[in-house]
Amino acid sequence: xxxxFKIDRKFWPLLVTIGLFLLLYAYGFFSYxxxxxxxxxxxxxxxxxxxxxxxxxxxxxxxxGGIDLSIGAVIAFxxxxxxxxxEDWGLHPLVVIPMVLLxxxxxxxxxxxxxxxxxxxxxxxxxxxxxxxxxxxxxxSTDAITISHPFYRTLSLFRIPLFGKTFIPIxxxxxxxxxxxxxxxxxxxxxxxxxxxxxxxxQSALLMGLPVARTKVLVYTLNGFCSALAGVVFSxxxxxxxxxxxxxxxxxxxxxxxxxxTQLTGGVGYVAxxxxxxxxxxxxxxxxxxxxxxxxxxTKIVVGLLTLxxxxxxxxxxxxxxxxxxxxxxxxxxxxxxxGETELVPDA
Amino acid sequence: MPNTNDSLLxxxxxxxxxxxxxxxxxxxxxxxxxxxHALMGENGAGKSTLIKVLTGVERQNSGKILLDGKEILAxxxxxxxxxxxxxxxxxxxxxxxxxxxxNILIGRExxxxxSINWTQLKHQARQILDRLDIDIDVTQSLGMYPVALQxxxxxxxxxxxxxxxxxxxxxxxxxxxxxxxxxxxxxxxxKGEGLGIIFITHFLDQVYQISDxxxxxxxxxxxxxxxxxELPRMDLVSKMIGRSLDELEDMTRFKHExxxxxxxxxxxxxxxxxxxxxxxxxxxxLHAGEVLGFAGLLGAGxxxxxxxxxxxxxxxxxxxxxxxxxxxxxxPLNSIHRGMAYCPEDRKADGIVGDxxxxxxIVLALQASQGWFKFLSxxxxxxIADKYIKLLNIATPNADQLVKNLSGGNQQKVILARWxxxxxxxxxxxxxxxxxxxxxxxxxQKLVLELAEEGKACIFISSELEEVLRTSHRVMVLRDREVVxxxxxxxxxxxxxxxIIAGS
Numbered sequence: 100x101x102x103x104f105k106i107d108r109k110f111w112p113l114l115v116t117i118g119l120f121l122l123l124y125a126y127g128f129f130s131y132x133x134x135x136x137x138x139x140x141x142x143x144x145x146x147x148x149x150x151x152x153x154x155x156x157x158x159x160x161x162x163x164g165g166i167d168l169s170i171g172a173v174i175a176f177x178x179x180x181x182x183x184x185x186e187d188w189g190l191h192p193l194v195v196i197p198m199v200l201l202x203x204x205x206x207x208x209x210x211x212x213x214x215x216x217x218x219x220x221x222x223x224x225x226x227x228x229x230x231x232x233x234x235x236x237x238x239x240s241t242d243a244i245t246i247s248h249p250f251y252r253t254l255s256l257f258r259i260p261l262f263g264k265t266f267i268p269i270x271x272x273x274x275x276x277x278x279x280x281x282x283x284x285x286x287x288x289x290x291x292x293x294x295x296x297x298x299x300x301x302q303s304a305l306l307m308g309l310p311v312a313r314t315k316v317l318v319y320t321l322n323g324f325c326s327a328l329a330g331v332v333f334s335x336x337x338x339x340x341x342x343x344x345x346x347x348x349x350x351x352x353x354x355x356x357x358x359x360x361t362q363l364t365g366g367v368g369y370v371a372x373x374x375x376x377x378x379x380x381x382x383x384x385x386x387x388x389x390x391x392x393x394x395x396x397x398t399k400i401v402v403g404l405l406t407l408x409x410x411x412x413x414x415x416x417x418x419x420x421x422x423x424x425x426x427x428x429x430x431x432x433x434x435x436x437x438x439g440e441t442e443l444v445p446d447a
Numbered sequence: 448m449p450n451t452n453d454s455l456l457x458x459x460x461x462x463x464x465x466x467x468x469x470x471x472x473x474x475x476x477x478x479x480x481x482x483x484h485a486l487m488g489e490n491g492a493g494k495s496t497l498i499k500v501l502t503g504v505e506r507q508n509s510g511k512i513l514l515d516g517k518e519i520l521a522x523x524x525x526x527x528x529x530x531x532x533x534x535x536x537x538x539x540x541x542x543x544x545x546x547x548x549x550n551i552l553i554g555r556e557x558x559x560x561x562s563i564n565w566t567q568l569k570h571q572a573r574q575i576l577d578r579l580d581i582d583i584d585v586t587q588s589l590g591m592y593p594v595a596l597q598x599x600x601x602x603x604x605x606x607x608x609x610x611x612x613x614x615x616x617x618x619x620x621x622x623x624x625x626x627x628x629x630x631x632x633x634x635x636x637x638k639g640e641g642l643g644i645i646f647i648t649h650f651l652d653q654v655y656q657i658s659d660x661x662x663x664x665x666x667x668x669x670x671x672x673x674x675x676x677e678l679p680r681m682d683l684v685s686k687m688i689g690r691s692l693d694e695l696e697d698m699t700r701f702k703h704e705x706x707x708x709x710x711x712x713x714x715x716x717x718x719x720x721x722x723x724x725x726x727x728x729x730x731x732x733l734h735a736g737e738v739l740g741f742a743g744l745l746g747a748g749x750x751x752x753x754x755x756x757x758x759x760x761x762x763x764x765x766x767x768x769x770x771x772x773x774x775x776x777x778x779p780l781n782s783i784h785r786g787m788a789y790c791p792e793d794r795k796a797d798g799i800v801g802d803x804x805x806x807x808x809i810v811l812a813l814q815a816s817q818g819w820f821k822f823l824s825x826x827x828x829x830x831i832a833d834k835y836i837k838l839l840n841i842a843t844p845n846a847d848q849l850v851k852n853l854s855g856g857n858q859q860k861v862i863l864a865r866w867x868x869x870x871x872x873x874x875x876x877x878x879x880x881x882x883x884x885x886x887x888x889x890x891x892q893k894l895v896l897e898l899a900e901e902g903k904a905c906i907f908i909s910s911e912l913e914e915v916l917r918t919s920h921r922v923m924v925l926r927d928r929e930v931v932x933x934x935x936x937x938x939x940x941x942x943x944x945x946x947i948i949a950g951s
Binding site (some may be wrong): 109206283286287289292293294296298299300302303304306307308309366367 | 524525528540541542543545546548553554561562563565588604793
């Protein structure tokens with residue numbers, strides 16, 4: 100019966116991440132007054148909803164063994180385009196939002212197709228995509244555009260009250276829907292399993308007859324959609340569009356995925372881990388805010404160290420695994436009988 | 448010709464050309480229901496090409512394939528699988544990060560309301576593994592299990608696609624005796640269920656243990672199909688190797704002549720040289736004008752010994768002297784400076800640079816030994832390249848052809864040329880004739896003897912015993928990472944060496 104309670108090795112990185120989150124939370128909880136307010140916890144989600152959404156998209160990309168550098172730029176572009184379409188063109192947000200979602204999705208699809216069909220490194224293609232989206236922001240407007248449409252204002256003020264005085268706004272609801280959809284996608288659909296298979300061994304996935312090409316294009320398409328959705332959430336949060344928003348956000352997202360226990364080489368990791376990866380970053384920021392004397396840039400330094408630590412932990416796990424396997428094969432050669440070895444022996 | 452009615456698979460008159468090589472010429476092959484059929488032949492005999500044609504990796508130039516009496520033409524390995532032909536390779540083509548159950552069923556996973564039904568998936572996977580009498584936790588990642596089990600999972604996946612024909616390509620190379628036995632049990636079980644199994648291996652014992660019939664190929668041609676029980680082992684070996692006697696007699700005479708000019712003093716001497724975990728301490732002498740052969744099975748320690756002598760690995764035991772001087776620093780560069788050259792085993796991985804021209808490949812080692820700052824002028828390079836193209840008879844339109852466009856044998860000659868260009872005193876050749884056709888093989892063997900005649904010292908390593916015997920003046924036999932015997936002169940007999948290799 101004890102077997103049942105043994106935790107699978109593959110969950111270890113995820114558990115380390117969750118453990119770290121709990122540790123950090125407990126530290127803040129007992130060190131600072133006001134930290135115990137549940138709203139502090141909910142604010143983690145409120146302030147990072149857009150990062151959570153885009154990091155979930157990034158998780159799929161990294162699980163498939165790829166990378167996407169364009170997301171920060173795509174988010175900024177979405178905010179600018181949303182502001183431009185609703186302010187300058189006077190379109191209703193219910194028209195604008197589907198339009199910008201479509202644009203982001205298409206951009207992802209185009210990048211995915213180039214990566215797959217022209218066999219170009221994802222790093223290069225999405226770097227080009229990043230420059231393109233960032234550049235387009237300033238083609239539309241060099242200044243920040245304030246969004247004044249009442250619909251956006253209503254959205255940003257919309258609150259769902261929870262227990263006590265706590266509440267969550269619409270962006271957290273959107274995040275929760277995305278999270279549920281992503282977990283379903285990753286674990287209960289052929290698409291999701293194919294992403295894992297490709298990340299594990301693309302050549303094998305191909306030989307097993309899985310739709311590798313289609314899935315890889317879809318992964319970048321999905322990520323394009325997620326960044327555009329994050330862009331919509333961010334424009335509701337900021338009520339403006341600006342080309343300098345979310346500079347370098349792609350790297351925060353990648354760090355979140357890595358801290359969440361997903362291997363950069365692909366095939367191993369969980370969407371839930373990424374959520375904790377983002378929350379840990381948010382928690383560090385909050386702690387530094389409560390601490391009061393430290394510069395907020397310390398967040399970056401701590402996140403940098405954590406990312407490094409988690410990458411090192413991954414390779415430590417990986418090499419421990421290799422050693423275990425090597426030990427197994429040495430055991431094997433020790434009791435090797437010469438049956439299979441007596442090649443070319445004449446009849447006695 | 449066997450009766451078509453009891454044949455599951457019939458391949459007739461299969462021909463396949465690759466540029467410069469006739470890989471298969473008019474080969475017939477038949478497989479019955481409920482039969483284990485061994486496909487036999489030396490490296491380069493055409494076994495893998497035949498399998499590639501059958502499974503849709505390559506398309507035959509002529510000939511037809513009948514499955515269940517109907518003509519088929521597999522367009523891809525996937526299409527072949529759909530037709531009922533599955534292959535399990537030595538290297539396992541599964542995803543180590545996914546669970547065992549998923550690896551068996553991914554692509555055809557059971558669904559409920561559009562989403563994957565994990566309960567059903569595990570259940571189905573367990574059922575298939577039960578059929579193979581394997582009881583493992585199907586929810587664990589595949590990578591957690593040893594290779595032998597991963598291979599069983601690969602077989603389970605193949606069966607799940609309701610296979611008619613199962614091809615096992617060198618399945619036992621990485622298995623120990625017990626695991627091999629287990630695999631054979633599974634094979635017998637599947638045979639009983641009416642599956643046709645094609646078994647490819649280079650272990651003769653295993654062929655006699657498990658197969659019903661065997662088909663022997665040699666140099667892309669069919670030698671024949673035999674009942675295993677009716678073909679004695681030595682006959683099989685001679686059918687696999689084949690000989691053209693005249694050529695060989697010439698070679699033997701030539702070898703004896705060069706043998707008279709071997710220097711008295713050793714050029715290279717090793718005393719109890721060894722490296723833990725790689726090769727047991729051994730003594731070795733190599734004289735100028737001599738060809739010293741290394742015989743032994745794959746993994747017996749031949750390459751490891753060569754690596755020590757050339758300084759790729761450093762010894763942790765014993766000493767080595769070169770031309771009377773003790774060698775203190777072991778590194779390839781030092782060896783090159785001493786006038787040694789080493790053609791490694793895997794020319795694709797360690798030797799040839801396919802995207803460079805013949806000329807660039809030839810001057811590579813010479814340039815390296817001169818240092819990168821003393822650049823060889825293009826004119827000089829062309830001169831050297833042309834000299835060796837002519838000398839070694841390399842079939843290439845000109846020196847500026849990309850090496851990857853050359854046939855295997857010619858690529859091998861380019862590597863030889865690269866090292867000859869540095870004018871080495873000592874040459875180590877590890878499997879110089881692997882995967883090239885017989886004509887080119889004899890040419891390279893002759894060349895080795897010619898080099899010895901010029902007074903160079905050569906070490907010749909090959910899995911083909913016959914070839915080692917034909918070219919070497921002296922032979923060191925290795926077994927289980929240990930030098931077990933040294934033979935010369937009249938002792939150089941195939942049977943004798945086989946017995947030493949087998950340990951009897």
